[in-house]
Structure formats: C-alpha cells, structure tokens
Amino acid sequence: MSPMIDVGHTARIEAFHRSFAVERRKLWLQTAIYGVLLVAAVIFSAMFSGFSFRELASGLPDAWRYISSTFPELHYATLGHDLGEWYWNLPRWLELLAETALMSFVGTMAGSIAALLLCFSASRNLMRNNTLYFLSRRFLELARTVPDTVYAMIFVFAFGIGPLAGVLALAVHTTGSLGKLFSEINESVDTKPIEGVMAAGGNWPVIMRLAVLPQVMPNFMSYALLRFEYNIRSASVLGIVGAGGIGEELYLSIRQFDYPDISAIVLLIIIVVMAADLSCEAIRHRMISKESLRYTS
Amino acid sequence: MTSSTLLPETGEIAAWRYAHPELFARPFAERWRSRGIALLLAAIFVFGLWWIDATPMRFWNGAGRLGFLIKLMLPPSSGGVFGTYLQALGETLAMAFFGTFLSTIVAFPLGFLGARNVVPNIFLHFGFRRVLDVLRGIDILIWALIFVSAVGMGPFAGVLAIAFSDVAFLTKIYAEAIENVDRKPIEGTQAAGANQLQAIRLAVVPQVLPVILSSALYFFESNVRAATILGIVGAGGIGLELSQQILVNNWDQALFIIIMMLVAVAIIDSISRRIRLKIIGGK
Numbered sequence: 001m002s003p004m005i006d007v008g009h010t011a012r013i014e015a016f017h018r019s020f021a022v023e024r025r026k027l028w029l030q031t032a033i034y035g036v037l038l039v040a041a042v043i044f045s046a047m048f049s050g051f052s053f054r055e056l057a058s059g060l061p062d063a064w065r066y067i068s069s070t071f072p073e074l075h076y077a078t079l080g081h082d083l084g085e086w087y088w089n090l091p092r093w094l095e096l097l098a099e100t101a102l103m104s105f106v107g108t109m110a111g112s113i114a115a116l117l118l119c120f121s122a123s124r125n126l127m128r129n130n131t132l133y134f135l136s137r138r139f140l141e142l143a144r145t146v147p148d149t150v151y152a153m154i155f156v157f158a159f160g161i162g163p164l165a166g167v168l169a170l171a172v173h174t175t176g177s178l179g180k181l182f183s184e185i186n187e188s189v190d191t192k193p194i195e196g197v198m199a200a201g202g203n204w205p206v207i208m209r210l211a212v213l214p215q216v217m218p219n220f221m222s223y224a225l226l227r228f229e230y231n232i233r234s235a236s237v238l239g240i241v242g243a244g245g246i247g248e249e250l251y252l253s254i255r256q257f258d259y260p261d262i263s264a265i266v267l268l269i270i271i272v273v274m275a276a277d278l279s280c281e282a283i284r285h286r287m288i289s290k291e292s293l294r295y296t297s
Numbered sequence: 298m299t300s301s302t303l304l305p306e307t308g309e310i311a312a313w314r315y316a317h318p319e320l321f322a323r324p325f326a327e328r329w330r331s332r333g334i335a336l337l338l339a340a341i342f343v344f345g346l347w348w349i350d351a352t353p354m355r356f357w358n359g360a361g362r363l364g365f366l367i368k369l370m371l372p373p374s375s376g377g378v379f380g381t382y383l384q385a386l387g388e389t390l391a392m393a394f395f396g397t398f399l400s401t402i403v404a405f406p407l408g409f410l411g412a413r414n415v416v417p418n419i420f421l422h423f424g425f426r427r428v429l430d431v432l433r434g435i436d437i438l439i440w441a442l443i444f445v446s447a448v449g450m451g452p453f454a455g456v457l458a459i460a461f462s463d464v465a466f467l468t469k470i471y472a473e474a475i476e477n478v479d480r481k482p483i484e485g486t487q488a489a490g491a492n493q494l495q496a497i498r499l500a501v502v503p504q505v506l507p508v509i510l511s512s513a514l515y516f517f518e519s520n521v522r523a524a525t526i527l528g529i530v531g532a533g534g535i536g537l538e539l540s541q542q543i544l545v546n547n548w549d550q551a552l553f554i555i556i557m558m559l560v561a562v563a564i565i566d567s568i569s570r571r572i573r574l575k576i577i578g579g580k
C-alpha cells in the first residue's frame with residue numbers, strides 16, 4: 001500500500017519539478033526579451049534626446065547654480081528690508097496671481113457648463129441617436145487631445161494677447177476632458193429613475209434633468225473641482241505664450257535674467273497652487289461625506 | 298369617482314408633509330445656503346468675464362479671425378519638410394521616454410524613503426512629503442524654462458524638465474503604494490530569516506511592481522503630451538517646430554504638426570493601454 005503511494009508521490013513531485021522548470025525558463029525568457037527591448041528603447045531614446053552622462057554631470061551642477069542664483073540674499077539683521085527688496089513688485093504680482101486664479105475659475109466654469117450640456121448626448125446609454133452621439137464624442141475628443149497651450153497659441157492670434165485667449169483655451173480643454181469623465185459617470189447611472197420619469201411622460205431633456213442629473217451631480221462637482229486645481233497650474237504658465245496670468249511676468253523675468261524675481265514668482269505660484277489643492281480637497285471631502293450621509297440615512 | 302380616491306390621498310400626503318416636512322423639501326437654511334453659493338459663483342463668473350474683457354464684440358471679431366485662421370489651416374500641408382517634422386516628433390517621443398525612465402529609477406528608491414512603514418521617523422517623513430508637495434506645485438513648463446536657461450536649448454533640457462517634474466509625482470505614488478502593501482508576506486520572509494533588505498526584495502517589491510510599471514506607463518503617456526509643448530519654450534522636439542510655424546503664420550503647416558501630434562499620442566495611448574492590460578491581467 002505504502003510503496004504505491006510513494007511511487008505516485010515521487011512521480012507527482014517530479015512532474016511538478018518539470019513543469020516548474022518549464023515555467024521558470026519561460027519566465028526567464030520573457031524577462032530577457034522584455035529586458036532587451038527596454039534596454040534598447042532606453043539607449044535609443046537617450047541617443048535621440050541628446051542625453052549623455054558627461055552632459056548630465058555638467059548639466060546638473062549648472063542647473064543647481066542657476067537655481068541657487070535665483071535665491072535672494074536674506075540677512076537676519078535686515079530681514080524686513082531684504083524681503084521688501086525681494087518682493088519689490090508684490091502688488092503687481094498679486095494682481096496677476098488673482099488674474100490667474102480668476103482665469104482658471106472662469107475657464108473651469110465655462111468648460112464645466114459646456115461639458116454638462118454635451119455629456120448626456122455623449123453617453124451610450126442615454127443617447128439613442130447615433131449621429132448626435134458620434135458628433136459629441138468626436139468633438140470632446142478633439143477638445144481634449146490638443147494641449148491647452150496649443151489652443152492658447154491659436155487663440156492669442158485670434159483674440160489678441162491677454163487673459164481672454166487663456167480662458168478660452170482652458171475652457172475648450174476642460175470641456176473635452178470633463179465631458180469624457182461626465183459621460184463615463186452617466187454610463188453607470190441607475191436606470192430605474194429614468195424608467196420612472198419616462199413612464200410619467202417626460203421627454204428627453206426632462207429625463208436628463210429629473211432622473212440622471214440628481215444621481216450624477218455630486219460626482220460632477222467633485223471632478224469640476226479637481227479640474228479647477230489642474231487649471232490653476234495650467235493658467236500659471238499660459239502667460240508664456242501671451243495668454244494672460246502670472247506666467248507672462250515669470251517668462252519676462254527669466255528672459256531678462258532678473259534672478260531674484262524668478263524665485264519670488266515661482267514661490268508665489270507654488271503657494272497659490274498648494275492653497276488651491278488643499279482647499280479643493282477639503283471641499284471635496286466635505287461634499288463626499290455629506291453625500292454618503294444622505295445615502296446612508 | 299376619481300376625486301373621492303384622490304382626496305383621501307392628498308389628505309394623507311398633507312398629513313405626511315405636516316409630520317415630516319424634511320422629506321418633502323430641504324430645510325430652509327440648507328436651501329438658501331446652496332442658493333447663496335450658486336449666486337456667489339455666478340457673481341465671480343460675471344466679474345471674471347468683465348475682468349478678461351469678454352465683450353460680445355471681441356468674441357465676434359475673434360470668431361471671425363478664428364474662421365480666417367481655420368481657412369488658412371486647410372488643407373494641412375507638410376511644406377515639403379515631412380522628414381524634419383518626423384525627426385522632431387521622434388525627438389519628442391525620445392524625450393518623453395527617457396525622461397520617464399530617469400524619473401522612475403530615481404523615484405523608486407525615493408519612494409521607500411517617503412513611505413511611513415519604511416522610514417518610521419515622523420519628522421523625516423513629514424518634511425520629505427512637504428518638499429515633494431512644493432516641487433509638485435511647479436508646472437513642467439516652468440521646469441523646462443529653468444533647464445533651458447541652465448543647460449541651453451535642446452531636448453536635453455526637456456528630458457531634465459520631465460524627469461524633475463515627474464519625480465515629485467511618482468515618489469508620492471510609490472510611497473503610497475509601499476505604505477499600502479500587505480504585511481503578511483513581509484512577516485513570512487522575516488520568519489524565514491530574511492533581513493530588512495531581503496524582506497523588501499522578496500515581499501515588498503513584488504507587491505508594488507505592478508503599480509510602478511502601470512504608473513510609469515501612465516506618466517509616459519502624459520509626458521508624450523507634455524513633451525509636445527515643451528518645445529515652445531525651447532526644449533526641443535515637435536513643439537519647437539509648431540511654435541515656429543505659428544510665429545511665421547504658416548498655419549497649414551501648424552495644423553499638419555498638430556495632426557502629427559494627435560496621431561502619435563493616439564498610437565502611444567493604444568499601445569500603452571494594451572501593455573497595461575497585460576500587466577494588470579498578469580498580476
């Protein structure tokens with residue numbers, strides 16, 4: 001009895017060892033192939049992007065020298081005076097920062113409204129008309145795949161230098177990306193309210209308003225807030241192509257080698273971006289906790 | 298007849314409304330607060346429109362000029378230098394790929410430093426995270442401006458800009474992935490006699506590797522998008538060609554370059570989606 005079991009046992013163990021070796025070899029081969037591909041891609045891209053360790057070795061210290069030369073000279077004894085010197089143009093910069101935040105707000109708001117209008121027809125489950133579905137999908141795709149900076153360059157030509165071009169660029173790009181996110185949320189709505197409103201005789205806009213919108217609104221708000229954060233970051237650099245905001249002043253100070261100004265403006269941008277991140281996160285958390293309370297109670 | 302069936306119902310509804318007013322309408326304060334917020338947002342919006350001088354006249358004129366530009370753009374033309382643009386596009390892709398690669402290999406060890414369960418010192422952890430927060434506030438175009446000034450124009454500045462801006466994001470993602478690992482495999486390897494480094498290699502790395510690979514892929518995708526515009530500030534690639542064509546009013550060639558960018562981004566996205574599915578499927 002026991003030798004029988006033993007024979008089967010060793011056979012099983014041997015079979016296991018064999019299959020393990022095969023698996024192992026397969027895995028090794030796979031790793032080798034992908035590894036070689038990766039190494040080849042890395043070497044190729046390094047060559048193509050003009051990367052060399054010698055340049056890196058000299059470039060990094062150069063970069064650090066450049067960054068450290070933008071730091072202001074602050075002495076403890078004359079701190080107030082030095083700070084005043086560093087932020088000599090503070091009122092103008094604050095105004096531009098406010099403009100940046102305002103641009104991002106208006107761009108996000110306009111983009112959200114456009115996305116809200118387009119997202120229902122771009123949702124497969126809500127739109128039966130193929131032409132409208134196709135058109136709104138393609139429009140949203142076009143709006144989000146072109147970078148907002150490229151839109152800004154085109155709009156600066158059309159609408160002139162200034163924040164209007166920047167706001168339009170942000171709005172178009174926001175429409176594209178929020179429209180996609182919104183329609184994805186729409187595609188996961190509960191269908192029972194839709195059937196209910198349909199049974200009560202509601203037409204398409206009424207169904208969207210009464211059956212879909214209440215379900216998706218909290219998620220929409222949360223995404224719009226996230227987008228606002230993102231747009232503040234974008235708006236801070238749109239000035240580089242002449243589309244308004246603090247970026248213009250930053251670009252100017254870099255171009256004119258006003259070293260302390262560069263660090264002063266970058267620091268202000270960081271503060272604004274971080275403040276926007278933190279406050280939007282707080283609002284989002286509040287909204288989410290309120291929503292979950294409403295659904296559980 | 299209908300009225301006799303309706304009347305008791307309305308009476309019942311009225312009774313319910315009287316007993317539980319909160320089921321029929323939101324409380325007074327909440328209603329007015331949401332109205333107030335909406336009003337405030339609308340007021341800021343209108344003020345913003347006034348600030349940026351968004352008059353209907355400007356819209357009208359701008360739309361007219363936009364239509365003129367679009368007429369100039371069509372049909373898109375390569376201007377006979379398709380090879381140059383293709384090379385610039387290759388440079389953009391190379392910048393994005395190598396920048397992502399650099400940032401991944403730098404962020405991987407930094408992620409361990411930023412993870413609370415690896416570096417338990419709360420001050421070190423807190424300080425490190427705040428430094429990353431600060432760095433994340435700097436847009437990639439600002440990094441590009443800095444590196445173009447520091448190491449000169451060209452794709453190398455673009456690589457450094459991508460690497461620096463990504464390290465701040467990737468380190469945070471990696472640190473969070475490392476903080477979320479399952480403790481049990483670590484305990485298992487330690488019970489089998491592994492030291493700290495061996496436990497990381499055998500229990501932590503296999504758990505975070507899918508996160509690292511898929512986020513590297515995701516950042517590569519987004520870096521391709523970013524790299525297309527880095528050229529605008531002189532960091533090489535297709536963006537440089539685009540901004541030059543726009544500057545000299547060659548709109549048909551500008552549209553051609555934009556289409557090239559879109560095609561490249563679409564191809565990269567579909568490839569990377571396939572790889573990501575494979576990674577997640579093989580997990």
